[in-house]
Amino acid sequence: MRVFVIAGEPSGDKLGGALMAGLKSLVPEISFTGIGGVHMEEEGLGSRFPMEELSVMGIAEILPKYRELKRRIRETAEAILAEAPDVVISIDSPDFCLRVHKIVKATRPAQKVVHYVAPSVWAWRAGRAAKMAKTVDHVLALLPFEPPYMEAAGMSCDFVGHPVVTEPRATAEEAAAFRETHMIGPNQPLVLCLPGSRKSEVARLGARFDEALMQLRDREPGLRVVVPTVRGVSKFVRQMTARWPVAPIVVEASEDKRAAFAAADLALAASGTVSLELAANRTPMVIAYDASRITWHIVWNMMKIDTVTLVNLVSDTRQVPEFLGPNCQPRLISEKLLQLLEDREARAGQIAAMELTMQRLGEGGDPPGLRAARSVLGFLDRA
Template sequence: MKAPRIFLIAGEASGDALGAALMRALRVARPDASFIGVGGEAMAREGLVSLFPLADIAVMGLAPVIRRLPKLIARINETARAVIAAQADCLVLIDAPDFTHRVARKVRRERPRMPIVDYVSPTVWAWRPGRAKAMRAYVDCVLALLPFEPEAHERLGGPRCVYVGHPLVERLDELTRYAPLEGSESGEPGDASRRDRPLLLVLPGSRVAEVQRMTPLYGETLKLLMRERPDLEVAIPVAPNMERTLRDALRDWPLAPRLITQQEKFAAFRNARAALVTSGVATLELALAGAPMAVAYKVSPAESLLRFLIEVDSIVLPNLVIGENAIPEFLQEAATPPALADAIASLLEDGAARARQLSAFARVRERLSEAGDNPSARAAQIVLQYVDGRESAAG
């Protein structure tokens, strides 16, 4: 077999982490593999020299995309030309479909026999389901992170879709093995100090717009909560690139929360009595760690007009994984301080609301583990099937 040459395109930080893990798994299976493409710091550590900085295309939200549209179009064209010139054995798209799929369509027109694998399914099961059928023209296989996605693609007429497992499964031991949060008063789960001073985590989001939109809401929620529970210890995990934005957003809060590092984050999840969280992958992390939560989400007025396109009963990932709305969610007008404060208050006490979530979390862990404990290796195996010609491109 010749040495495989694989072109990877990640569009944001989460895809960068996923791409780095995939590169490691591919190199284990084929030490002679080489990589080119677009990625961030994590993929650079695995040897990728990115065509341009990931920040050029890691844009979310309607208004920011419109402002940067000329640059995004230029990067799409540049990336497509690079893929075509590289004559790679396989193109791997990693999430960010608004960018990566536009590249893929251009590549498929010029190199119809080049296999194209999409790592992370677009949310065709939630909105714009027609995308699934359209993808068949330029995607040969979707590597799904969520167990219900293969059925969704089959039902919607999408391309081949294989559940490889969620990358969080590879960190399950980290998420579930108890250890005291450094510097906290807690010693072991259930000890007196922990019961007397419960830890409430607040996760306002991973993007600037989310933090700016959700943090004031959570501050007002805490004002209400602390009238009844002045003993609460409040902590917020913060990434280095978001610290300034977060500190600015916290100026009007009723207390100064403890800011914890990303290295401490999972320990905090395991120690938390409850969490107030903006919808996203953090809900899966909290579920696997066993931290009951209330989920909120708000978008801009312009984006809220698209709500009628949503075709699922929940936007909370653990709820979707088990097919049951066990975790309460508060969206747009429903996301009010009184509603969120009541939801969190019910989770701080032992009772039906808390027990229901803890029971659901066990089922989340079971479903996410169905594909095995090494999703990256499973994904690498399928990519190599296309590299080696054991699966062929549809074009």
């Protein structure tokens, strides 16, 4: 069996590596070619060019590289047509991958194409599914409610589980050691502050998050704050938090971040998949987010849902409070954080929603990479 696989982002590379491992366990005689990163290379992929060439976002970032990206799209499509693999599997990065598929399908309509990660048409821009269906035959979905949307557009689709269920978590001993290292008493409240992974998000939300936590500290004088960050914005985060009246603990290493998530009593986070990481650690949370007035107006009017938090969506509850757009105000946020610290019933309601979320995402079952591999093979058997 010959598989051509494409990933353009680090998150897609992790999904691809797990999928490749699953396929190898089920089909010993299998070969891979395509584009990927370190995780996929560890499973035997020789990437045709560095995956990082595709890891660009936004008009300002893409325009200077447009010609190069267009050349890579053509090269990738030509490689697929030359090799005639049994299946092409693309992972996220739809702007690149769907352009590749369009060229391939124009020449070879019968080429089997699978795409891993369904577009969030349940939230906004429903037309993306119909656009994808022109060149994609089968979809691997991360969320349990996504298959009907893909099937309605004309593709087959399987829910294969979310990778958060297999992410390593800190032990109770590691969490206790984190508190001890940073001289945080066992009864001292510890709050995670997660203002985003992009500089623009951190710049927009950082001051408001700090103000909300300062107001909370007025009611909880022993409060400690930890800010997990990532390499791309670490320097900016450290510069920003150095100006805060009470400097937080800033952590960047993966093991420190895992320990902080497990040790925390509460989290204030920007909206995004971080809510699932918090749910995996059963850490109660408040979600807050804002954008420019124009952007917020456009996006909010396009939204088809009444919550942006995946824990609320997957559990079909509204246990996680949100302060979005005009409501992203420190006073409102701090009041809700205080309630979650003091109200056992509110905490218990969130934790129950997190338990249900993780169960529905596949916790305790077969790993998503193996489930994805079975879905690919099942699709090929039916095709």
